[in-house]
Amino acid sequence: MGSIAFTVACPGCGHEFREALEKLQNGAVVCPSCREEIEVHLRDELGRDMTTRFGPVRTIQGARSVRYSIELSHPQLHKHRLIQGPDLETIKAKAAHQAAEWDEVWEKRSNILQKLRTDEEKRQEAAQRTQEAQAALQSVGRS
Numbered sequence: 001m002g003s004i005a006f007t008v009a010c011p012g013c014g015h016e017f018r019e020a021l022e023k024l025q026n027g028a029v030v031c032p033s034c035r036e037e038i039e040v041h042l043r044d045e046l047g048r049d050m051t052t053r054f055g056p057v058r059t060i061q062g063a064r065s066v067r068y069s070i071e072l073s074h075p076q077l078h079k080h081r082l083i084q085g086p087d088l089e090t091i092k093a094k095a096a097h098q099a100a101e102w103d104e105v106w107e108k109r110s111n112i113l114q115k116l117r118t119d120e121e122k123r124q125e126a127a128q129r130t131q132e133a134q135a136a137l138q139s140v141g142r143s
């Protein structure tokens, strides 16, 4: 345990499952439900839920001790963070925690953007319908 895991939604059958970052970094995972191979682009976006990008875990060999580091970034939020320390599991946990935090912020923000867009569409649609109704009334009046 202690590895970073993500929820993957299968584009084939819609099944959602947890997969470890190490496996996702191989570039492809197999859906446990339909056995379909799902291509994973960790460097690209994997839907809205997983937008934090992870760099590889680096090992820094010191004279007496080993340190580890992992780089995280969230391009949409313009965030970047380097997490490092002597314990690999702690770093992974910190990285997962940070990613969850950023992804949550981003999910909320993109939902708001989505809502604003939908409201604007509704407003335009209503205006369009009013115009059409007026045009119909006018043509009725003329005949």
Ligand SMILES: [Zn+2]
Pocket (backbone or CB within 6 Å): 010, 011, 012, 013, 014, 015, 031, 032, 033, 034, 035, 036
């Ligand atoms: Zn599937």
